[in-house]
Amino acid sequence: MIQNEGRDNCFSSHGRRGFGLLTAISIALPLHWSAEMGAASELSIVQSEVRNVLSKAKAAGVLRMAFHDAGTFDMDENSGGMNGSIVHELERPENAGLKKPFKVLEKAKREIEKSQQVSWADVIAVAGAEAVSLCGGPSIPVRLGREDARMPDPEGKLPEESLDASGLKRCFLKKGFSTQELVALSGAHTLGSKGFGNPVVFDNAYFKILLEKPWASSAGMSSMIGLPSDRALVEDDECLRWIKIYSADQVQFFEDFKSAYSKLVDSGAVWRSG
Numbered sequence: 487m488i489q490n491e492g493r494d495n496c497f498s499s500h501g502r503r504g505f506g507l508l509t510a511i512s513i514a515l516p517l518h519w520s521a522e523m524g525a526a527s528e529l530s531i532v533q534s535e536v537r538n539v540l541s542k543a544k545a546a547g548v549l550r551m552a553f554h555d556a557g558t559f560d561m562d563e564n565s566g567g568m569n570g571s572i573v574h575e576l577e578r579p580e581n582a583g584l585k586k587p588f589k590v591l592e593k594a595k596r597e598i599e600k601s602q603q604v605s606w607a608d609v610i611a612v613a614g615a616e617a618v619s620l621c622g623g624p625s626i627p628v629r630l631g632r633e634d635a636r637m638p639d640p641e642g643k644l645p646e647e648s649l650d651a652s653g654l655k656r657c658f659l660k661k662g663f664s665t666q667e668l669v670a671l672s673g674a675h676t677l678g679s680k681g682f683g684n685p686v687v688f689d690n691a692y693f694k695i696l697l698e699k700p701w702a703s704s705a706g707m708s709s710m711i712g713l714p715s716d717r718a719l720v721e722d723d724e725c726l727r728w729i730k731i732y733s734a735d736q737v738q739f740f741e742d743f744k745s746a747y748s749k750l751v752d753s754g755a756v757w758r759s760g
């Protein structure tokens with residue numbers, strides 16, 4: 487409409503205004519809508535193919551895979567991050583066990599590619615979110631369009647399980663995550679078999695059980711609960727504050743996990759243009 491302004495065409499100034507408004511409505515809006523609808527249907531195809539290969543038993547591994555792809559991000563170096571490089575890093579010791587989820591998602595990726603292009607980074611980002619919701623966690627919207635890396639990321643960027651709270655905080659800060667986000671994301675360990683409640687239910691059991699410090703008891707299997715990095719969180723006042731909040735309020739945990747996960751799967755992403 488503005489582009490027409492001042493152009494010497496055959497419309498009277500009175501009529502031109504009406505024409506401009508109409509073209510704006512009839513052209514600009516449908517274009518805008520169809521682009522958005524295209525993106526939405528692209529996402530729903532990725533989601534549904536991922537759901538076809540996912541089960542509750544496979545959810546933990548898939549969510550872990552998302553963290554191991556994205557969690558290599560280093561903000562200062564602008565290296566690592568959610569760029570699908572994990573598929574080149576499966577032999578690394580910290581990625582032991584991730585070949586299974588890789589094979590599972592490979593099937594989904596092949597199916598998706600029968601109708602549209604999709605990157606590993608997008609498949610993994612969506613799959614982690616689907617794993618969470620399949621197990622009863624929040625539903626997390628994931629944007630598509632990440633480009634894949636052709637090479638592995640730099641090594642030694644994922645947090646080691648032997649880190650104490652200040653080491654974990656420093657490590658996450660380098661990736662752009664606050665202490666609160668570190669605690670919320672660590673709640674992912676509610677899935678899997680480290681003893682934080684039902685291994686296939688995504689809830690706030692992780693925080694409730696952390697507060698009980700069951701590993702301090704010598705009774706039975708409880709000494710096996712949690713990784714050193716999980717146990718370290720309760721020993722830190724700032725982390726403890728969030729652990730208490732999330733153990734008392736699952737809705738708050740879900741909200742904060744959702745935001746932190748969205749941030750995680752966008753970190754270091756290189757976006758496809760157009």
Ligand code: HEM
Pocket residue numbers: 545546547549550553645646647648654671672674675677678679680713715
């Ligand atoms: C805070 C630092 C973290 C450390 C040191 C860490 C380390 C580990 C380790 C060593 C395991 C294997 C446990 C086993 O022996 O079975 C594990 C499992 C897992 N991690 Fe983490 N992790 C961290 C954060 C995260 C984050 C942020 C996520 C996701 C958002 C995540 C998702 C998972 C899941 C779902 C499992 C269970 C995998 C399965 O049972 O197959 N972790 N983590």
Ligand SMILES: *[C@@H]1O[C@H](CO)[C@@H](O)[C@H](O)[C@H]1NC(C)=O
Pocket residue numbers: 564565566567569571634635636637638639640754755756
């Ligand atoms: C993405 O992948 C490449 C490897 O191809 C890696 O070197 C790079 O650091 C990664 N991250 C970013 C933010 O470019």
